[in-house]
Amino acid sequence: MKWRVIAPYYKKLIKAKSKVIDVGAGDLYISMLIADVSNSEVVGADIKDYGTNYVKKVIFKDKLPFKDNYFDYATINEVLHHVEYVRQKDFLKEVKRIAKKIILLEDNPNLFVYFLEKLHTGKMPTPFAFRKKEEWIDFLKKIGFKVTHVPVKRPFLYPVKYCLFVLE
Numbered sequence: 001m002k003w004r005v006i007a008p009y010y011k012k013l014i015k016a017k018s019k020v021i022d023v024g025a026g027d028l029y030i031s032m033l034i035a036d037v038s039n040s041e042v043v044g045a046d047i048k049d050y051g052t053n054y055v056k057k058v059i060f061k062d063k064l065p066f067k068d069n070y071f072d073y074a075t076i077n078e079v080l081h082h083v084e085y086v087r088q089k090d091f092l093k094e095v096k097r098i099a100k101k102i103i104l105l106e107d108n109p110n111l112f113v114y115f116l117e118k119l120h121t122g123k124m125p126t127p128f129a130f131r132k133k134e135e136w137i138d139f140l141k142k143i144g145f146k147v148t149h150v151p152v153k154r155p156f157l158y159p160v161k162y163c164l165f166v167l168e
Helices: 004-011 029-038 085-098 111-121 131-141
Strands: 019-023 041-046 056-059 070-076 099-108 147-150 161-167
Touching: 004 029, 004 099, 004 161, 019 029, 019 085, 029 147, 056 147, 070 085, 085 099, 099 131, 111 147, 131 147
Parallel strands: 019 041, 019 070, 041 056, 070 099
Antiparallel strands: 099 161, 147 161
């Protein structure tokens, strides 16, 4: 369901035939869908190998193994709230180093989102570093990004409200 909500935005924001890195790609499924909807080459990057090969993948710890501005776009899909607040700035700066633009998708926190995240992450020691839309905008501007907020329309009764930003 999430992909049906966000796919039209990715299709509009990512120019065809672009080089895209999906940071925090997990099992690479969304990376594959991004490649399909944008008609672009997508590389998935994560700190863990989930054993799938939908698209080319890279496993990294702190530094992404690419030259400066190698990618046209980086996508970060519901990942940043799993990065501790004190590490978010460095994480974003590293992604910005390798990509000309960043498309950042985050959940706007509510009780349902917290429940889903706890269910999804289980006993993993994963921080919940959520921010509300205005808090993201303030934080991102404060660390030097030009921020464009893209309002995401959601279906009636869809429980998750997304914050979508383009960062330059």
